[in-house]
Amino acid sequence: MARHNFQKLKVWQDGINLVSENYRLTRTFPNFEKFNLVSQMNRCAVSIPSNIAEGSSKSSDKHFKQFLETSLGSAFEWETQLIVAYNESYLDENSFKDLEDKIHQLQKMLGKLIDNLK
Template sequence: MKRHNFKKLQIWESSMDLINDTYAITSKFPDFEKFGLRSQLNRSAISIASNIAEGSSKRSNKHFIQFLEMSLGSAFEWETQMIVCNNLNYISEKEFYTLEEKISIIQKKISNFIDKLHN
């Protein structure tokens, strides 16, 4: 198997954009969330991109898929945390729906890539 250059993968690029969006949003959270939801959201966003990058170093598609599945799990974790932020009114409805659309696209792209690697 030829290794993938993670920097050229759309899923990695999209997840890097999500990291920037996440940090911009969480910087506005209340101070008491510094070690709570703010930290967790930032870590989840970073985990999406990091698992794609780490998985791209593996010698087999089987192992790469495992990391892509972890990345997908982090994407769903991030989405859940963003729902909590919306419920707590930490973000506006507009911000929520914009970010929800972005994460949905990332989740679909990761899932499609996993399917492609299975074949």
């Protein structure tokens, strides 16, 4: 039995929403990025809520925290890839700022959840 119901966690819900936004975004990238930046961004985006879900099944807060830290690492990695995509002009400034705000919110939520488990 899961210790935490991951589907009720706002951070997981926001992570799932980011995955959808990420897929919409990466579908617009140039074809030559399919196996490079697109693939990497998709894996990172999916990793964020996936690690929250996997960690929620663990029997201790210590183990849950480790998965949350992995999720946070993926969030920072995805932010870096978003910056790369913006620098390559794959998205406009408004879209970039919107997604940047969303990933920063996710990072803050994950950080607070990690801090609360200490």
